[in-house]
Amino acid sequence: xxxxxxxxxxxxxxxxxxxxxxxxxxxxxxxxxxxxxxxxxxxxxxxxxxxxxxxxxxxxxxxxxxxxxxxxxxxxxxxxxxxxxxxxxxxxxxxxxxxxxxxxxxxxxxxxxxxxxxxxxxxxxxxxxxxxxxxxxxxxxxxxxxxxxxxxxxxxxxxxxxxxxxxxxxxxxxxxxxxxxxxxxxxxxxxxxxxxxxxxxxxxxxxxxxxxxxxxxxxxxxxxxxxxxxxxxxxxxxxxxxxxxxxx
Amino acid sequence: xxxxxxxxxxxxxxxxxxxxxxxxxxxxxxxxxxxxxxxxxxxxxxxxxxxxxxxxxxxxxxxxxxxxxxxxxxxxxxxxxxxxxxxxxxxxxxxxxxxxxxxxxxxxxxxxxxxxxxxxxxxxxxxxxxxxxxxxxxxxxxxxxxxxxxxxxxxxxxxxxxxxxxxxxxxxxxxxxxxxxxxxxxxxxxxxxxxxxxxxxxxxxxxxxxxxxxxxxxxxxxxxxxxxxxxxxxxxxxxxxxxxxxxxxxxxxxxxxxxxxxxxxxxx
Numbered sequence: 001x002x003x004x005x006x007x008x009x010x011x012x013x014x015x016x017x018x019x020x021x022x023x024x025x026x027x028x029x030x031x032x033x034x035x036x037x038x039x040x041x042x043x044x045x046x047x048x049x050x051x052x053x054x055x056x057x058x059x060x061x062x063x064x065x066x067x068x069x070x071x072x073x074x075x076x077x078x079x080x081x082x083x084x085x086x087x088x089x090x091x092x093x094x095x096x097x098x099x100x101x102x103x104x105x106x107x108x109x110x111x112x113x114x115x116x117x118x119x120x121x122x123x124x125x126x127x128x129x130x131x132x133x134x135x136x137x138x139x140x141x142x143x144x145x146x147x148x149x150x151x152x153x154x155x156x157x158x159x160x161x162x163x164x165x166x167x168x169x170x171x172x173x174x175x176x177x178x179x180x181x182x183x184x185x186x187x188x189x190x191x192x193x194x195x196x197x198x199x200x201x202x203x204x205x206x207x208x209x210x211x212x213x214x215x216x217x218x219x220x221x222x223x224x225x226x227x228x229x230x231x232x233x234x235x236x237x238x239x240x241x242x243x244x245x246x247x248x
Numbered sequence: 249x250x251x252x253x254x255x256x257x258x259x260x261x262x263x264x265x266x267x268x269x270x271x272x273x274x275x276x277x278x279x280x281x282x283x284x285x286x287x288x289x290x291x292x293x294x295x296x297x298x299x300x301x302x303x304x305x306x307x308x309x310x311x312x313x314x315x316x317x318x319x320x321x322x323x324x325x326x327x328x329x330x331x332x333x334x335x336x337x338x339x340x341x342x343x344x345x346x347x348x349x350x351x352x353x354x355x356x357x358x359x360x361x362x363x364x365x366x367x368x369x370x371x372x373x374x375x376x377x378x379x380x381x382x383x384x385x386x387x388x389x390x391x392x393x394x395x396x397x398x399x400x401x402x403x404x405x406x407x408x409x410x411x412x413x414x415x416x417x418x419x420x421x422x423x424x425x426x427x428x429x430x431x432x433x434x435x436x437x438x439x440x441x442x443x444x445x446x447x448x449x450x451x452x453x454x455x456x457x458x459x460x461x462x463x464x465x466x467x468x469x470x471x472x473x474x475x476x477x478x479x480x481x482x483x484x485x486x487x488x489x490x491x492x493x494x495x496x497x498x499x500x501x502x503x504x505x506x507x508x509x510x511x512x513x514x515x516x
Contacts, residue, residue: 006355014343017384083339087400090303091356092329248305 003093004101011072011105015112025071029064029117033057036183057121058137058210059182062144064117065110066202069145070173072106073152073239077162086248099153099243103236106149107142114141114209129215137212143228144205150235157242181206186218201231254317256281256408256440257302261311264297271297273464274311279457281407284434284441286455288448288488290497294464295444296336299412302442303333316407332357334401336412336444338393342386346377346396349385350403357404371399374429375422390417398426402433409433411443415450423447427454448485458484462492 015021037053044052079085088098115138118126128134155168179193180202189197197203198219208224211217217224255278264272272294279285289295300306302313304324313320316330340349350368359367372378375395385393394417401409411430415423427450433439445451451458452472459469468475468491475487 002355002358006352010341010344010352013348017343082342083335083337084341085339086305086335087339087341087353088356089305090328090331090333092325092358093356094325247307248300 003091003097004104007088007098007101008105008108011102011109014075015109025064025068025113026116026120028067029060029113030120032063033060033117033121036060054126054214055185055210056183057118057126058213059180059206060121061114061117061137061141061209062180062182062202062206063177065114065141065144065205066148066177067173068110068113069106069148070152070168072109073103073149073154074156074165074168075106076102076153076156076243077159077165080248081161085246089246089248095244095246096240099240100236103146103149103153103239106152107145110145110149111138111141114138114145118213128213133212133215137209140205140208140212140224140228143208143225143232144202147201147205147228147232147235150232150239154235154239154242157239157246176200176202181210181218201228204228204231254281255279256316257285257442258314259298259302259311260313262298262301262308262313263310264294264301264306265309270464272301272308275461275464275466276311277459277466277469279440279442281440282434282438283456284443284454286451286458287442287444287461288446288451288458289444289461290492292497293461295461296412298461299333299410299442299444303331303410304328330406331408331410332401332404332406333410334398334412334414336416338397340385340393340397340400343384345382345384346372346388347381349396350400353400353403359404367403371402372396374402374425375399391419391422394418395422402429405433405437406439408440408442411441411445413444413446415445415447423450430454448483448488452484460488460491467491 033056037056041052044055076085089095091098118134118137122128155172179196180200181197182202186194186197186203186207204219204224204227207217207219208221208228211221211224257279259278260276262272262275263270275298287295287298297306301308302315302320304320304327307321315327318326318330320327341352344352347368350372351364354364354368369378372381375398377392377396377399380388380392385396388396398414401411401414409430415426418426430441431454434441441454443451443454455472457469458472458475459466460475461467468478470478472484472487475484475491476482479487479490481487481490
């Protein structure tokens with residue numbers, strides 16, 4: 001337990017000591033919220049849908065959690081380049097605990113970001129249908145964050161340096177974001193897109209957060225919970241396995 | 249008393265290949281418990297690759313290593329509980345303070361709470377960083393970082409201590425201080441010391457046994473005296489030069505994987 005705790009604590013210290021990281025990772029979601037929310041709002045309303053800003057806030061929270069968690073996982077590559085990874089890899093503790101500590105640290109930061117975005121949205125007019133259910137939204141944030149932190153670690157364990165990073169950004173993180181329910185409703189999608197969206201784990205996270213905040217799940221509460229938990233456990237297992245096999 | 253025990257490190261037919269490049273070529277040697285063992289060789293000879301395999305960071309292509317009686321591939325946890333290491337290249341967390349780096353290590357190595365603080369303080373005082381303990385490591389000079397790395401490596405008391413060019417970039421005062429401490433550690437705690445260095449006087453002064461490795465092979469092993477006698481020289485430096493030649497080794501990355509990576513880059 002000490003191992004998990006100390007690695008979690010390290011992530012916290014890194015996060016709170018990097019002002020630019022906090023501002024940067026909050027600025028981007030806010031930009032998306034502002035541009036999409038105001039830009040697409042009128043079209044959305046003309047189509048007879050309700051307030052697009054309301055619809056978008058949970059999607060942007062999901063996006064922020066996706067980005068933050070994945071980046072946190074990929075931090076391992078930095079630790080490898082700057083040598084610190086070795087210090088943890090030769091320690092006489094199970095690498096699974098080290099991986100878990102890192103995942104929990106990354107997930108905590110991501111949830112924290114999600115809560116900041118939610119708070120800012122509440123300030124500028126976002127109205128959850130029942131404030132008492134906000135903890136359910138936070139649970140979904142946590143599951144989503146664990147899932148993508150584990151995915152980030154699984155990928156980073158296989159990479160030797162930062163050269164693969166743009167590839168991950170363009171071919172994984174952006175598609176995960178754009179091809180989820182973050183920006184558009186799931187009903188009446190073309191068949192191909194519909195399939196992709198349902199394979200994408202982020203869709204379940206976003207729908208879970210959105211359902212909790214707005215009171216309507218498109219895919220169902222239990223499906224969201226089940227899918228997120230199952231994929232999170234699977235990715236944690238794969239991530240832990242890859243992490244334990246790292247060679248330097 | 250230790251000499252009649254089983255060797256604490258037993259390396260058998262160890263080989264590491266990166267593609268067609270053989271970094272370590274079928275080497276075997278043993279290190280007795282309680283001895284100071286110096287592993288010497290020119291740049292790129294394979295020293296660091298061997299240390300990586302000894303410390304479970306890298307799996308051998310062939311051959312096996314028993315460290316403290318445990319196999320480095322099959323019994324990694326037990327192996328990792330047996331040693332401490334000061335790496336050749338940096339391995340500190342820059343964002344954390346000196347104290348936090350030490351504390352992190354103490355937690356990972358399960359140093360009991362009641363002696364944790366005292367150990368950290370003693371070692372930070374030894375390397376004269378106690379008054380800078382709350383500064384982030386990124387503000388430290390190269391020498392200060394090196395001192396902190398060494399202090400951290402000495403924090404827990406392992407059976408075997410690996411020191412991969414520990415005094416690289418340190419001034420003579422600090423070097424002497426560190427070697428003195430390591431000498432005491434070896435005598436008082438019976439810690440086995442496995443070291444690499446390019447400063448031959450250090451090896452000559454410290455080591456019971458010296459192994460000279462070149463191009464992935466051990467070319468000679470024995471006490472510093474034996475090496476001198478064998479080569480008809482008076483200092484270990486002369487013995488080293490007579491065994492490995494005077495030509496400068498091709499400057500390049502010091503491990504095979506890096507060489508491969510660079511080759512891959514060039515192909516792109």
